[in-house]
Amino acid sequence: MTWSEPRTAEPEKKRAKMSAKMTEPRQPGLRAQSVYKALRRAIIEQALKPGMKLPEDSIGEQLGVSRTLVREAFGRLAIEGLVELKPNRGASVAYPTLEEARDVFDVRRGLERMVAETLAGNLTAAQAAELEAHVRLEEKAHEQDGPESIRLSGEFHIKLAEMTGNALLLRYVQEASSRCSLILAIYGRPHSSECAVSEHRQLIDALRAGDAARAAHLMDHHLQAVVTRALLTPRGERDIREVLAPYALSEGLTPP
């Protein structure tokens, strides 16, 4: 994101009573949305790391908006579990505990099972083709194993949710999905590519065949596999910091 324009560079005293034509008439609500999306991406891509403090002032200044809009974005992100909001202590990037993490993954499995069941036997030819094209992209990306691979894996699941045509289900899947990203950023091993492409392929087959039970089962185990592959299991924590951090954070302590 290019924040090249120095909107609030000057000592901000002269903005009242300015000549009427220098206000750019960006359409309303759009700036708020942008702040939200910027922060969301920054968190998911780990530019903002879990536990990191998020001062309203500096962020607003950086993004060229007032604290009001930043605050609004924090609200939404807090509901989605991406930031934590403590009274009088402001916002920080969420640092889910292992327990919360497990909750999220459990719910996600359930949600995506619904997706699979809904879609089984109801895919149009076009949709099936789109999914297969996507999987081929995943295969290509998987070879050079960049961060692209991870993004595509995630998008596959979002695409599936979209195809159900159920807006609420889509929203929940998206939410669970972002939270999973955050969780894997904390507890996951460095960069396992998370989703096995072959499992995606099998799933598509089951969906085309209209085998709801098999599709649901595949999805369930696929996501279960993601968890184990990415190491969510707490046996043998690798770093003492990681063991303590959640506790420290949840008590309002701030490790350096």
Added chain:
Amino acid sequence: MTWSEPRTAEPEKKRAKMSAKMTEPRQPGLRAQSVYKALRRAIIEQALKPGMKLPEDSIGEQLGVSRTLVREAFGRLAIEGLVELKPNRGASVAYPTLEEARDVFDVRRGLERMVAETLAGNLTAAQAAELEAHVRLEEKAHEQDGPESIRLSGEFHIKLAEMTGNALLLRYVQEASSRCSLILAIYGRPHSSECAVSEHRQLIDALRAGDAARAAHLMDHHLQAVVTRALLTPRGERDIREVLAPYALSEGLTPP
């Protein structure tokens, strides 16, 4: 709108610099929460009817807070699908279309199926007892068939979700549940008591027996039954207004 008190009559210059002790130190964030809860209840209990306009000013004035907090509440409620927020046109109580309604019910069924599966065979004796006590309450209330009956039916499902110990699942179930209330307010027949107590009882039995499949199945059909009993099926709309209203509202038109 009663403009009895001349709020902005005075040149509003003298409100700064008041004697230091007249600020009640209510703890921060609590007022925001209160506004949110107040509006939420008002909507669910249909004091605020679907489609009704929600001006920030008058609501804030009524609740004794500034537009800022009202706005914040609107944001949360909008995410939960209880209010609609249109740019530059403000907030109104949501008026879900039949399609959205179906989405919500579908997701709810899936979520509560998860609840049932999670709980099956995992109820403590205390929990089972609590549920049975609740059902007895429902039976009592069912006789005089007041609005109490509806509230208790809803609470049964919330209680179940709580017992899973999964905070996220609980939140989703609560959200779906409130949206269902709103939906039934629009499309439901006058006051069917929505949940059959006997079905609740059967469900508890299945949960105690640890029969996950049966519990899930019961839950699924129970909720399906709620839909049919409450008449969500669009055959034979009773009133032209009700047919048109969703379309009007969704286009931003405001029927009288």
Added chain:
DNA sequence: ATTGACGGTATTGTATGCGATAATTGAAGA
């Protein structure tokens, strides 16, 4: 009579201000 233009008012979107709370620093005492 309907429609379209115009002007005033009501409401929204966003920024800013003010008091309050927590973080931090620094000084004094153990």
Added chain:
DNA sequence: TCTTCAATTATCGCATACAATACCGTCAAT
């Protein structure tokens, strides 16, 4: 040197200020 506590500073919570729309009624023109 290590604690304890007070003063300073950074931030937050909330209200308010102000500009930008949208709404509504009036009036003129077809």
